[in-house]
Amino acid sequence: MASDYYNEYGGGPSGKRRRSLVMRLVDLVLTLVTLVVGVTMVLTYFVPYVDPGRVWFFPVLGLAAPAVYVASVVLTLYWIIRWRWVRAGVMLAIVVAGLFKVSLFWRPEIRRSYAAEAAFDRGAVKVMSYNVRSFYGEDGRSSVDDILRLIEEQAPDLICLQEFNARLAEQSEEFTLLGEKYEIAHFGRTQAPDSVYGSTLTILSKYRILRSDTVLTPSSSVWADVMVGEDTVRIFNNHLRSTAINASDNQFITSHQFLSDTARETKIRSIVTRLRENSVLRAAQVDSIAQVVGATRTRRIVCGDFNDTPMSYVYRTMARGLRDAFRECGSGYAHTFRGFYNTLRIDYVLSGGFEPLSYEVLSVDYSDHHPVVVRLRKSS
Numbered sequence: 248m249a250s251d252y253y254n255e256y257g258g259g260p261s262g263k264r265r266r267s268l269v270m271r272l273v274d275l276v277l278t279l280v281t282l283v284v285g286v287t288m289v290l291t292y293f294v295p296y297v298d299p300g301r302v303w304f305f306p307v308l309g310l311a312a313p314a315v316y317v318a319s320v321v322l323t324l325y326w327i328i329r330w331r332w333v334r335a336g337v338m339l340a341i342v343v344a345g346l347f348k349v350s351l352f353w354r355p356e357i358r359r360s361y362a363a364e365a366a367f368d369r370g371a372v373k374v375m376s377y378n379v380r381s382f383y384g385e386d387g388r389s390s391v392d393d394i395l396r397l398i399e400e401q402a403p404d405l406i407c408l409q410e411f412n413a414r415l416a417e418q419s420e421e422f423t424l425l426g427e428k429y430e431i432a433h434f435g436r437t438q439a440p441d442s443v444y445g446s447t448l449t450i451l452s453k454y455r456i457l458r459s460d461t462v463l464t465p466s467s468s469v470w471a472d473v474m475v476g477e478d479t480v481r482i483f484n485n486h487l488r489s490t491a492i493n494a495s496d497n498q499f500i501t502s503h504q505f506l507s508d509t510a511r512e513t514k515i516r517s518i519v520t521r522l523r524e525n526s527v528l529r530a531a532q533v534d535s536i537a538q539v540v541g542a543t544r545t546r547r548i549v550c551g552d553f554n555d556t557p558m559s560y561v562y563r564t565m566a567r568g569l570r571d572a573f574r575e576c577g578s579g580y581a582h583t584f585r586g587f588y589n590t591l592r593i594d595y596v597l598s599g600g601f602e603p604l605s606y607e608v609l610s611v612d613y614s615d616h617h618p619v620v621v622r623l624r625k626s627s
Contacts, residue, residue, distance in 0.1 A: 274329065281322045281334060287311075288319045288341050292348070295563035299526035305560075306526035307519065312558040313352050313580075313590060316345050351557035352592065353580045354573070370624055371604055372475060375403040376550035376596050377618035378486065381412040390613040395421035397611060401620060405473070406451040407484035407550035413449075430456045435465030448484045468536045472545070478625065480600075481543050485536060485551030487561065488528040490521065526561075529554060533561045541568065546600030546625065552616065554593055565597065572596045572603035572621040581608050583617045596621040 287308065294309045308315075319342050326335035375398070382391035391412070398406060399421070406429070413433070416422045429451040447466040450459070454473040462468035468485045533553075540549055549569060555561035557571075573581055573592070583594035594616055596606075601623035609618045 274331070277322065277325060278334065281326070281338060284315060284318045284322060285338060285341055288315050288345065291315060291558060292344065294558055295560055297560060299523070299530050299560055303523040303526075304519075306522055306555070309556050309558040310587075310591070312348075312556070316342075316349070319345070348558065350574050351562075351571075354577050356578045368604065368622075368624055370476075371622045372405060372480075372548075372601070372624070373401075373403040374405045374407075374548060374550065374596055374621045374623060375401060375618055376407045376409075376484075376552075376594055376621075378409040378552040378594060378614060378616040379411060380614035380616065381410050382415040383412075384613055385615070389415055391415045391419045392421050393611075393613045395419055395425055397609070397613070397618070398425065401609075401618075403620065404453045405482060405548065406449075407482065408449045408451070409447075409484065409486040409552045411447055411449040425451070429453055432456055432459040432469070432471040434459070434461060434469045448486060450482055450484050452482070454480075462536055462539050463532060467532055468539075468551075470539075475546075475625075479545045481545050481547045483536070483540060483547065483549040483551070485549070485553065485565075487532050487552065487554050488525050489554050490525055526555075529561050530564075533564045537564045537567065540565070543599075547598065548601065548623065549597040549599075550595065550619075552594050556591060556593060562595070566595075569597040569599050570601070570603055572598070572606040572619075572623070575603045575606075577606040581606075583608055583619055585612065585615050585617065594619050596623075598623050600626060602626040 290305075291308045291312045294305045294312070297305055299306050319338060323335060323338040323342050326332075326338060329335075377394070379390075379394055382389055382394060384390040384393075395416075430453075432450040432452070434449065435447045448469045450456075450469070450471045452471065452473045454475050457472040457474060457479065459469065459471035462470060462483070466486060467488075468483065470481055470483045472479050472481050474480075540547060547569075549565065553559075553561050553565060573595075581592050582589045584591040596619055602625075603621060604624055605620075605622040607620045609620060611617065
């Protein structure tokens with residue numbers, strides 16, 4: 248009786264055989280998963296180097312890169328624990344190769360307070376980049392006063408706003424007060440010369456604005472030259488082509504809402520198609536903008552909503568020769584878009600001729616984006 252009980256619940260030869268069979272099945276399944284994850288991870292390393300027009304699914308891989316990397320680490324640990332050295336070795340090589348990309352998404356917490364250091368540096372330039380979503384919150388109400396009060400509290404020296412709604416701004420007393428402290432470069436004006444209606448990108452500066460112009464359409468890329476001390480600094484404000492992922496798509500992706508098989512397939516095809524088409528358009532935009540940025544001989548600061556992750560052709564092209572404030576002094580996992588599981592960093596402050604001192608994403612819900620605040624110091 249005792250022997251039967253022992254064999255039935257895992258003891259004895261039959262129990263060992265059952266456990267061995269289960270582990271073999273688990274190993275077989277995870278081997279297939281490892282193959283898929285490993286190949287996908289390797290492909291993501293090529294995403295920043297390939298124009299989306301050539302390989303349509305690469306932008307989608309770029310979105311999934313952090314999750315795929317975490318899966319690769321977990322699978323590597325599993326095979327090490329299982330003493331399967333060939334599979335562990337291959338996955339370990341893939342993970343180590345990805346270490347050079349980790350700082351694009353995550354940086355360890357560092358005790359040293361760069362923000363405190365920058366606060367005492369009188370030569371530091373405080374920059375804010377913020378997609379304000381036309382000053383409308385998720386509840387559909389105007390958030391213009393909240394955003395303008397936030398700007399007042401932060402008191403940045405330079406501000407790049409995307410999706411700027413001039414009509415709502417002009418109705419706010421806070422904006423009138425803000426105009427007394429900042430020079431403002433408006434773009435895309437469609438009314439009389441003294442009106443700011445129709446602006447979609449706006450640059451505000453505590454420094455004197457010398458000149459300004461448009462790189463692409465006023466809703467895509469603009470610049471302004473400002474006088475910082477004895478130096479002319481060119482500020483680029485960008486809002487690249489949207490992914491066209493709307494609230495309905497975001498709900499479908501994040502909440503796994505029920506749809507019939509046909510409807511689900513149609514929805515997924517629609518999302519992928521829009522991602523592909525808009526990725527190609529963004530790539531064309533960034534090729535034009537990066538050419539102008541690269542030809543700029545003065546110190547420069549490049550801000551904006553790129554609508555693409557750090558693992559993308561768009562980011563690599565725009566950031567070439569520039570310093571990403573997050574990569575140098577950010578901490579933890581930073582996301583700037585309030586959607587898609589709060590995993591996307593698509594708003595940036597890049598610079599040339601400056602040393603980044605601090606990086607912060609402000610956790611406010613006045614828009615579908617978070618504002619990015621950075622302190623920069625002129626480098627020699």
